[in-house]
Amino acid sequence: MLQRIAIICSAAVLAACGPVSEHAQVEQDGLVYCSEGNPEGFNPQLGTSGTTVDATSAQIYDRLLDYDDKRQQFVPALASGWQALDDGTRYRFNLRKGVSFHNTDWFEPSRPFNADDVVFSFNRWLSPQHSYHHVNGGRYPFFRSSGLIRLIHSIERIDEYTVDITLNQPDSSFLANLATDFAVILSEEYAQQLLSSHQPEQIDRLPIGTGPFQFELFRKDFIIRYQRHEGYWREKPEIKRLVYVITPNANKRMLKLLTGECDVIPYPLVNELSKLDQNAEIEVGSSVSPNVSFWAFNTQRPPFDNVLVRRALAHAVNRPAIVQTIYDGNARLATGMLPETSWAYSDAEQTYPYNPGKARKLLAEAGYPNGFSMTIWAMPVQRAYNPNAHRMAELMQADLARIGVDATIVSYEWNTFRQRLVDGQHDSVLIGWVADNADPDNFFRPVLSCAAARSGNNRAMWCNPEFDKLLVAAISESDVDQRKHLYQFIEDMVKQQAPLVPIANSLRYQAHRSDIEGVELPPYGGINFRYARRVNDDSL
Amino acid sequence: MIRYSLRRVVLLIITLWLLTLLLFSLNYWYPGNPLTNMSGITADNLIAYQQAELARGFDQGLLSQYLKFLQHLINGDWGISLVTEQPVFDEIKPLLGATLELGLLAMALALFLGIPLGVYAAIQQRGLLDRIIMGLSLSAYSIPVFWLAQLFILLFALKLNWSPISGQINPLYAIDVQTGSVLVDILMSDSPYKTAAFYNALHHLWVPVVVLAIMPLTMLIRIMRNSVLDVLQQNYIKAARARGLNDRHIMFRHTLPNALQPIVRQLGLQFSVLMTNIIITEVIFNWPGVGSWLVKSIYERDFPVIQAGLLVLASLILLVNVFVDVIHAWRYPQIRKEIDAE
Numbered sequence: 001m002l003q004r005i006a007i008i009c010s011a012a013v014l015a016a017c018g019p020v021s022e023h024a025q026v027e028q029d030g031l032v033y034c035s036e037g038n039p040e041g042f043n044p045q046l047g048t049s050g051t052t053v054d055a056t057s058a059q060i061y062d063r064l065l066d067y068d069d070k071r072q073q074f075v076p077a078l079a080s081g082w083q084a085l086d087d088g089t090r091y092r093f094n095l096r097k098g099v100s101f102h103n104t105d106w107f108e109p110s111r112p113f114n115a116d117d118v119v120f121s122f123n124r125w126l127s128p129q130h131s132y133h134h135v136n137g138g139r140y141p142f143f144r145s146s147g148l149i150r151l152i153h154s155i156e157r158i159d160e161y162t163v164d165i166t167l168n169q170p171d172s173s174f175l176a177n178l179a180t181d182f183a184v185i186l187s188e189e190y191a192q193q194l195l196s197s198h199q200p201e202q203i204d205r206l207p208i209g210t211g212p213f214q215f216e217l218f219r220k221d222f223i224i225r226y227q228r229h230e231g232y233w234r235e236k237p238e239i240k241r242l243v244y245v246i247t248p249n250a251n252k253r254m255l256k257l258l259t260g261e262c263d264v265i266p267y268p269l270v271n272e273l274s275k276l277d278q279n280a281e282i283e284v285g286s287s288v289s290p291n292v293s294f295w296a297f298n299t300q301r302p303p304f305d306n307v308l309v310r311r312a313l314a315h316a317v318n319r320p321a322i323v324q325t326i327y328d329g330n331a332r333l334a335t336g337m338l339p340e341t342s343w344a345y346s347d348a349e350q351t352y353p354y355n356p357g358k359a360r361k362l363l364a365e366a367g368y369p370n371g372f373s374m375t376i377w378a379m380p381v382q383r384a385y386n387p388n389a390h391r392m393a394e395l396m397q398a399d400l401a402r403i404g405v406d407a408t409i410v411s412y413e414w415n416t417f418r419q420r421l422v423d424g425q426h427d428s429v430l431i432g433w434v435a436d437n438a439d440p441d442n443f444f445r446p447v448l449s450c451a452a453a454r455s456g457n458n459r460a461m462w463c464n465p466e467f468d469k470l471l472v473a474a475i476s477e478s479d480v481d482q483r484k485h486l487y488q489f490i491e492d493m494v495k496q497q498a499p500l501v502p503i504a505n506s507l508r509y510q511a512h513r514s515d516i517e518g519v520e521l522p523p524y525g526g527i528n529f530r531y532a533r534r535v536n537d538d539s540l
Numbered sequence: 541m542i543r544y545s546l547r548r549v550v551l552l553i554i555t556l557w558l559l560t561l562l563l564f565s566l567n568y569w570y571p572g573n574p575l576t577n578m579s580g581i582t583a584d585n586l587i588a589y590q591q592a593e594l595a596r597g598f599d600q601g602l603l604s605q606y607l608k609f610l611q612h613l614i615n616g617d618w619g620i621s622l623v624t625e626q627p628v629f630d631e632i633k634p635l636l637g638a639t640l641e642l643g644l645l646a647m648a649l650a651l652f653l654g655i656p657l658g659v660y661a662a663i664q665q666r667g668l669l670d671r672i673i674m675g676l677s678l679s680a681y682s683i684p685v686f687w688l689a690q691l692f693i694l695l696f697a698l699k700l701n702w703s704p705i706s707g708q709i710n711p712l713y714a715i716d717v718q719t720g721s722v723l724v725d726i727l728m729s730d731s732p733y734k735t736a737a738f739y740n741a742l743h744h745l746w747v748p749v750v751v752l753a754i755m756p757l758t759m760l761i762r763i764m765r766n767s768v769l770d771v772l773q774q775n776y777i778k779a780a781r782a783r784g785l786n787d788r789h790i791m792f793r794h795t796l797p798n799a800l801q802p803i804v805r806q807l808g809l810q811f812s813v814l815m816t817n818i819i820i821t822e823v824i825f826n827w828p829g830v831g832s833w834l835v836k837s838i839y840e841r842d843f844p845v846i847q848a849g850l851l852v853l854a855s856l857i858l859l860v861n862v863f864v865d866v867i868h869a870w871r872y873p874q875i876r877k878e879i880d881a882e
Contacts, residue, residue, distance in 0.1 A: 023736045030712035216714075220624050221836060222828050223711050243711040247826075252705065259697050261704045 030241035031516065031532055034253050034262035038220055038246055042207040044182050045125055045140055050526065053181045054266070055224060055244060058520075058528035060102075061184035061209035064093055064118070065175065067438050069523055072343040074175050078113065078185055078210065088170035088478060093118070095161040100231040101187045102214035106206050109189060113210055115157040120188035122155045122165070132191060135200045142182040146436055148174075172475050172483065176439035181525035185210065212237045212530045221246055238533035257282060257511055263534075264512040264519050266527065273330065273509065281514055286330075287521050289508035290339055291385040292443065293432035295376075295396070296459035296500040300424055303372060310498040312362035313428075314352040317399045321354075323504045326392050330509070334502035336491045337443045341523040343480070344440035344487035350495045351502060359403045371404025377421070377429040380411050385432035385506050392430055392503075422456030429459050430503075438524050440487045441475050448499060460499035467493055544869050552862045559854055563847050564609050570843050574598075577843040578609065580620035580628070613851075619844035621837075628848045632830065636852060637720025638708065639829035643818055645745065646752035647811065654757045655803065658764020659796070665769060674765070677758035685817040689751045689824045696747055703747045706826035710744075713737040720828070748825045752817055756810040763806055767799040774798075801872050808864035812857050819853075 039055040040047050047053075064079040079093040099113035123130045125140035126149060143149045151174065153166040167174060177183065190208045194200050207215050210233065213226035224244040228237050245262065247253045254272060256262040258279070268276060268284065276282050297304040297313070304310060323333050332340065336350035363371065378393040379386070386392065393409045400407045412420060421429060435442045445452065450468050452458035470493065474486040494500070510521050518531035567577040576582050581592045593599060597608040612618070618628040657673055664670040696702045708722040709715060715722065715729050715737060722741045731737055771777065772795060780790050819831030826832070834849030836842075 023733075023740065026710070026712050026733055026736065032711060219717070219828065221832075222826070225711065225714060227714075241712050241714060245707070245711055255693075255698060256705050259701060259705055261707070261710075 028534055028536075029239060030243065031239045031263050031529065031534070032243050032245055032261065033264045033266075033527070033529070034247040034256055035224075035244045036246075036250075036253070036266055037248050039218075039224070041136065041204040042215060042218075043136075043186070043204040044184055045121075045143070046137060046204060047141065053526035055526075056207070057181035057184060057526045058211070058530065059213040059226060059242065060207050060211045060215055061186075062099075062211050063179060063181075063183050063185065065179050067176070067179040067522075067524060069341065069438065072438075074179055078118075082175075084478065085164075088172070088476075089167045091165045091167070091174070092158070093163050093165070095163065096233065097161060099210050099233040101190070101210055102208050102229055103231070104206075104208065104214055104216075106202075107187070107190050107193065107208050109187065109208075111189060113185070113187075114160045115163045116188040117185055118163050119155055119157050120191060121185045122152070124186070125149065126152055126155065131195065132200060132203070136204045142180065142436060146177050146180075146442075148177050170476050170478075172478050173437070173439035173441045176437040176442075180437045182436075213242050234530075237530050239529070242529055254511075257513065260513060262513075263516050264510060264527075264532075266510050268509055268511045276511055282511055283514050284509060284511045285519070285521055286507040286509045287341070287523050289384060289506060290341055290435035290438070290523050291432060292334055292337055292339060292505055293385040293430070293503045294334075294337075294500045295428060295430050295503060297428045297498075298424055298426050298461050299499050300461040301427060303366065303368060304374075304427065306366050307497060308362050308366035309368065311352065312359045312366065312403070313400070313405070314498050314501045315355045315359035315362065316403045316405070317396050317501070318354045319351070319501075319503055322392055322395050325395060326386070326388055327504060327506055331504040331506040334504050337447075337494055337502055338440055338487065338491065339435075339505040342438070342440050342443070344484045346484075346488055346491075348488070350491045352495075352498070356399075356402050363403060363405075371406065373406040373408070374400075374427040375408050375410045377410045377417070377426045377431075379429070379431050380413060380417060384508060385434060385504070386430065387506075389430045396430075421459060424461050426459075431459055435524070440483075441471070444487075444490055444494075445471055445475075448494065462497070462499035464493075464497065467497075541870060545866050548862050548865055552858060555858055556855060559851065559858075560610060560613065561606075563851055564606050566847060567609075567843070572843070576622070578619060578847075580622050580625070580842075580844040582622070618848050621845050622842045623837075623840050623845075628844050631845075632833075632848055632852060634717045634720030635828060635830045635833050637724070638722070638827060639720075639818060639822070639831060641721035641723065642745075642748060642752060642821070642827060642829060643811075643814055645749045646818075647756065647807075647814060649749055649753040650756040650760055650810070653753075654760030655764055655800075658761045659768055659791075659799075661761065661765045662768035662772070670765075673761060677761045680754050681758040681762075683754070685751060685755065686820050686824065688754060689748075689821055692747050692751055693824075704744055706824075708744055708828065709737060709741045713740060748821050748827060752814060752821050755817060756814055759806065759810060759813075760803060763802055764799065767802045768795060771795050771799045801868075804864065804868045804871065808861035811860045811864070815853060815857055 035051065035054060037051045039052040041052065042056050042060065044053050044057045044061070062078050064077060065074045065082070066077045068075045076096070078096055078099060080096045081094045083092050084090070085092055095113070095115060095118065097112070101107075101109040101113060103109060120132075124132045125143045127133060140149070151167055151169070151171055153168050156164045156166070158164055186203065187208045191200070191203055194202050212229055212232050212234070214229045216225040216227050218224045223246065226242040228240045230236070247256060247262070250267065253262065253265045254268055254276070257265045257268075273284055277284050295317070297310050299305055299310075320333055323331055334351065335347070336345075338345045363369065376393045376396060378389040390409065390411060397407045397409065410426070411417065420426065421431075433443065433447050446457055448458055448460065448462060448467065449471055450463035450465065453461055453463040467490070470486065470490050474483055474490065477483045477486060508521065510519065510527065512519055515535050516532060517535050518533055520528040520531060522528060567574045570577045573583065575589070575592060575596060575598050579592045579596060581588050583589050595608065596612070597604040616629045618632075620627055621631065624631070661670045661673045693705055697705045704710075709726075713731060713733060713736075715725050715731060718725050718728055722745070723738065726734060726737045726741060729737075777790060777794060780794055818829070819835060821827065822829045822831035823835050830849055830852055834846065834853065837845035837849060
C-alpha cells in the first residue's frame with residue numbers, strides 16, 4: 001500500500017515538472033498581467049474607468065498623436081504631421097499611410113487606415129445625429145468634461161490622408177486632449193459592416209483597432225486574451241501573447257506575483273511595498289500620477305473670505321508630517337498645484353511652510369486673536385490621491401488646535417457629500433483632482449475657474465475674474481516658454497490668494513517579475529505593453 | 541426492480557417540478573421587476589422588453605406565466621445575464637464542464653484511496669497503522685474546506701512552490717474553451733504544446749482535487765473499515781474459512797463485494813457534500829465553474845444567473861442521488877426487499 005502511495009506521489013512530482021523546454025518557450029513568448037477588475041467594454045471613448053483604459057487604449061488602439069513624457073512634447077502617431085491654421089482655430093492632420101487594422105475572425109479589413117476612420121471615430125462622440133452616437137449608451141464622459149465636444153466645431157475629410165478639425169475658439173490644450181487614452185481611432189469599415197449585419201453594439205465588444213495587440217477573447221471574471229498584431233505599423237511588440245488575468249483581490253495578486261503566476265500587477269498593497277522591494281525576483285515600479293490632493297476653503301463664507309485667515313490656516317498645518325503618515329512615504333509633498341511630471345512645473349516652492357507662530361500672528365491681524373471654530377469635510381472614499389481623508393483630517397485637527405482653531409470633522413455618504421459640497425455647505429474640505437491630460441490647464445480651469453465655481457466643481461467656491469483672465473491668456477498662447485511663464489504666474493496667484501492648500505502628489509505603483517522589462521506606466525493614462533519583453537535568464 | 545426504478549424516477553420528477561415552482565416564485569420574491577429577473581431583459585430596451593412580455597405571458601395570469609416559464613426552461617432559453625447580456629444557457633455549459641471535471645476527479649481520488657485504506661485499517665484492526673489511519677481521517681474530517689484550501693495554498697504554492705495558486709492552466713497556453721473541462725479541451729485543441737499544456741493543467745489541478753477529495757475520503761475510509769469488520773463477522777465468512785479458503789480469496793470473493801454495499805449507498809450523500817464544498821473551492825481557486833459563477837452572481841444581483849446556477853446544481857445533486865439509488869438497488873437485491881417490505 002505504501003508503495004502505491006509512493007508511486008502516486010512520484011507521478012504527481014513528475015506532473016509538476018513537465019516537459020520543461022516547451023513550457024519555457026510558451027512563457028518566453030507571452031506575458032501575464034493580473035488586472036484588478038473587468039473592463040466595462042473595449043472602447044475607452046465610452047468611459048473614464050482606469051481598468052477599461054488599461055485593457056484597451058495602448059494595446060488595441062492608436063491615437064492621432066502621442067505624448068512623450070520624457071521629452072515633454074507631442075509626437076506623431078497615426079497622424080504623421082499637423083499644422084495649426086487660421087490663428088489656431090483649424091488644425092490640419094496629415095495621416096500616416098500603410099497602417100493596417102487588425103485582421104481577426106470577425107473582421108477582415110479590405111483597406112488600410114485613412115481619413116474616413118478618423119472622421120468616423122470623432123463623429124461618433126461629436127455628433128448626436130451620427131448612427132453610432134447612441135450605440136452602447138451614447139455617453140462620452142471624457143469628451144464632455146474636457147470640453148472637447150463644445151470646442152470642436154466640425155471635422156472634415158479633405159482627401160484620403162488629410163483631415164481638418166475646426167475649433168470654435170483657439171485652445172492650446174486641444175492637442176493634449178487628442179493625445180489622451182480616450183481619443184482612439186476605430187475602423188469605419190468595420191462599423192459599416194456591423195451596421196449592415198444589424199449588430200452595431202459589437203463594435204465595443206469585439207474591438208478592431210490599429211494597435212500593437214489584437215483582441216482575441218474575453219471571459220468575464222477570468223481572462224482577456226490578446227495576440228500580437230503582426231502587421232503593426234511601428235516596431236512589433238516582442239511578446240506574442242498578452243493575457244490579462246482578472247484578480248480583484250489585492251492579496252491574491254501579490255501572492256500570484258510571488259509564485260510567478262503573474263508577471264505584472266497593478267496597485268500592490270502600499271504597506272507591503274518595502275517587503276516586495278527586498279525580494280530579488282520582484283521589482284516595483286512607480287510613477288507620480290498626475291494628481292493632487294488639497295484642502296479647499298469655502299471662500300464664500302466668513303471667516304474664509306479673508307485671505308489672511310486662509311494664509312494663517314495654510315501655515316498652521318504640518319504638511320510633511322501628514323504626507324509621511326497618510327501615504328507611508330508613497331507620495332510627494334506638493335510644491336504647488338502642478339505635479340512634478342507637468343512640463344509647466346518649476347522647482348520654486350509655491351506653498352506655505354509649517355509655522356504655527358506666523359499662523360497665530362496672521363490670525364490676530366485678521367481679527368481672530370483667540371481663533372474660531374470650523375468644520376473639515378473629509379471625503380468618505382479612498383482615492384489614489386488620498387487613501388484616508390478622515391485620518392488626515394484628524395491630524396489637521398490637532399495642528400489647528402495649536403493656533404486656537406477648533407475643527408470638527410464632517411463626513412457623509414459620497415453622493416450626499418458631493419451634493420452638499422456643490423451647495424457650498426462646507427467650511428473646508430479635503431479632496432483632490434486627477435488630471436486627464438498632460439496640459440497644465442487641466443489643473444486650474446476645472447478646479448479653480450469661475451465657470452467651475454458655477455458648475456460646483458470649484459470646491460473653494462472661488463471666483464476671481466483676474467485669475468480667469470490669466471487662464472484664458474494661458475490657453476490662447478501657443479508658445480510653450482511663454483505658457484510656462486504664465487502658469488508660474490498662475491501658481492503664484494494661487495499661493496497669494498490661498499483658496500486651497502495643495503497637500504500631496506501621490507505615486508502610482510506597479511510591480512513586476514524581475515525578468516520582465518519595458519512595461520510602461522505613463523503618468524497620463526493606462527499601462528502600455530508595447531515595449532514589454534522577457535529578459536533571458538541564464539539558468540534556462 | 542422496474543417498479544423500484546419507476547418509483548425513484550417519479551420521485552425525481554416531482555422534486556424537479558417543486559424546484560421549478562421555487563425558481564418561478566423566486567422571480568417575484570426578488571426585488572425589482574419579475575420579468576427582468578426572469579429574462580434578464582431590462583425595460584431600457586423597450587422593443588425587446590415588449591417581446592419578452594408577450595413571450596413570457598406577462599399579459600396573462602400567473603398560471604400561463606408559469607407554463608411559459610417551464611416552456612422556456614425546457615427549450616434552454618434561460619434568459620440573458622443582467623451583467624454580461626449573454627445567454628445564460630450558453631454561459632453555463634463550459635462552467636458545468638469545469639465543475640464536473642473537478643468533482644469527478646475528486647470523487648475518483650477519494651474512492652481510489654479510501655477503499656484500500658479502509659480495508660487495510662480493518663485488517664489491521666487495533667494495530668498501530670489502523671490507529672494512525674483512523675486518527676488522521678477523523679482529524680481531516682473535522683477541517684473545514686475553506687481553511688484547508690488556504691492552508692494548502694500557503695504550503696504547496698507559496699512555501700514549496702509545487703503548484704500555482706489558482707486557475708485551470710497557465711493562460712498563455714491559449715487553450716480554447718469548448719467543454720470547460722480543461723483536460724478534455726487540451727486533448728481537443730490543436731495547440732502545438734499539447735503535452736506541456738496537459739502537464740501544466742495537472743499541475744494546476746492537483747491541489748483543488750486533493751482539497752475536495754479529503755472530506756469524502758475520510759468518510760469512505762471510516763465506512764469501509766466498519767463495513768469490512770462487519771462482514772468479517774458474518775457466518776458465510778466463517779464458513780469460507782472452515783472450508784479452508786485462503787485469506788486473499790475470502791477477501792476478494794466474499795468480503796469486498798459485500799462490504800462495498802454501504803459505500804455505494806453513501807456515494808449519493810457524499811456527492812451532495814462534495815457539491816457544497818466545490819462552491820467554496822471554486823471561489824478560492826478561481827476555478828471557472830458553476831459554483832464560483834453562482835457566488836459572483838449573488839454579489840452582482842444577477843437574478844437570471846442565480847436561478848440557472850441553483851437549478852443546475854440542485855438538479856445535478858438530485859440526478860446523481862437517484863442514479864446511485866437505482867444502481868444500489870440493482871446491485872444489492874436485498875435492499876429492494878427491505879424497501880418493498882416497508
